[in-house]
Amino acid sequence: MKLMDFTSLPIRKKSYGGANGNKISVVINDELYMLKLPSHAPKNPNLSYANSCVSEYLGSHIFNMLGVVAQETVLGIFNYNDRERISVACKDFEKNGYILKDFASVKNQIIDSNSNGYGTELLDILETIQKQQLVDQVELSNHFWNMFVIDALIGNWDRHNGNWGFLYNQETDDIKLAPIFDCGSCLFPQIDEDTIIKCLKDKTEMNARIYDFPTSAILLNGKRINYYKFIKSHEYEECDKAITRIKEKIDLDKINLLIDELDCISDNHKLFLKNIIKRRYEELLL
Ligand SMILES: Nc1ncnc2c1ncn2[C@@H]1O[C@H](COP(=O)(O)OP(=O)(O)OP(=O)(O)O)[C@@H](O)[C@H]1O
Numbered sequence: 678m679k680l681m682d683f684t685s686l687p688i689r690k691k692s693y694g695g696a697n698g699n700k701i702s703v704v705i706n707d708e709l710y711m712l713k714l715p716s717h718a719p720k721n722p723n724l725s726y727a728n729s730c731v732s733e734y735l736g737s738h739i740f741n742m743l744g745v746v747a748q749e750t751v752l753g754i755f756n757y758n759d760r761e762r763i764s765v766a767c768k769d770f771e772k773n774g775y776i777l778k779d780f781a782s783v784k785n786q787i788i789d790s791n792s793n794g795y796g797t798e799l800l801d802i803l804e805t806i807q808k809q810q811l812v813d814q815v816e817l818s819n820h821f822w823n824m825f826v827i828d829a830l831i832g833n834w835d836r837h838n839g840n841w842g843f844l845y846n847q848e849t850d851d852i853k854l855a856p857i858f859d860c861g862s863c864l865f866p867q868i869d870e871d872t873i874i875k876c877l878k879d880k881t882e883m884n885a886r887i888y889d890f891p892t893s894a895i896l897l898n899g900k901r902i903n904y905y906k907f908i909k910s911h912e913y914e915e916c917d918k919a920i921t922r923i924k925e926k927i928d929l930d931k932i933n934l935l936i937d938e939l940d941c942i943s944d945n946h947k948l949f950l951k952n953i954i955k956r957r958y959e960e961l962l963l
Pocket residue numbers: 693694695696697698711748767768769770771777835839840858859860861
């Protein structure tokens with residue numbers, strides 16, 4: 678897959694928030710995109726920049742493959758200060774009068790809730806889903822659990838309440854689910870080549886990345902959820918149902934092809950990603 682060159686694209690004035698990396702707005706084929714530049718890798722001094730853009734691209738594509746609508750993404754390079762960086766263009770979904778309202782802001786509407794919008798305690802999230810009257814409760818509950826299960830598959834550790842939500846139209850007062858966005862923290866964006874090789878050789882290293890981490894941004898009794906233990910506990914019927922829904926859509930060959938087509942990561946990195954997804958699929962979802 679040939680990388681697109683984003684360097685000379687027309688730039689727009691729209692700005693974007695978020696704590697992980699710089700972002701600008703650009704125009705590709707008359708459409709607005711958020712161009713996400715790679716974030717720093719504070720947890721890994723061996724990497725100058727994380728592979729968060731590759732994670733964003735793969736994560737968004739995997740969601741779309743599994744029938745959960747996600748933002749459209751294109752991978753490319755952006756040249757700044759004589760350095761080429763792998764970047765990802767995310768098609769802007771705020772259009773036709775619709776603006777993003779994250780789940781945190783909807784949680785703030787639940788007046789008798791005693792946790793704030795950004796609180797990610799699971800039971801508070803589920804309570805908000807039951808009490809909100811913006812969209813159908815069953816549709817929202819299914820959406821939440823589908824997202825949780827796919828995040829478990831791709832090892833997303835940052836699905837906080839600001840990283841999913843709704844599209845709201847102030848003129849018509851219409852509201853609907855927003856496409857999935859911000860998958861930049863899935864699939865180990867801060868792993869370096871040495872650690873990749875270690876994981877490919879050493880079962881313990883690989884197993885830790887299946888059974889122990891990453892954990893979810895969602896909390897149970899104040900502690901980040903361990904995806905493996907949580908799923909195996911079968912304590913949440915809606916989670917089990919989502920696994921059944923998602924599992925039958927997973928086609929590992931298709932996901933492997935998506936990874937193999939990437940030009941911007943090493944063969945070992947590809948092997949690592951393919952192994953991680955296969956193992957997480959088998960251990961967590963099967
Ligand atoms: N495809 C999109 N279209 C329109 N707006 C978007 C899109 N993707 C993200 N945004 C907006 O831009 C913000 C920043 O994007 P994103 O969440 O991807 O960045 P981040 O730096 O990784 O965030 P975080 O702080 O959660 O790590 C989002 O919170 C959202 O408001």
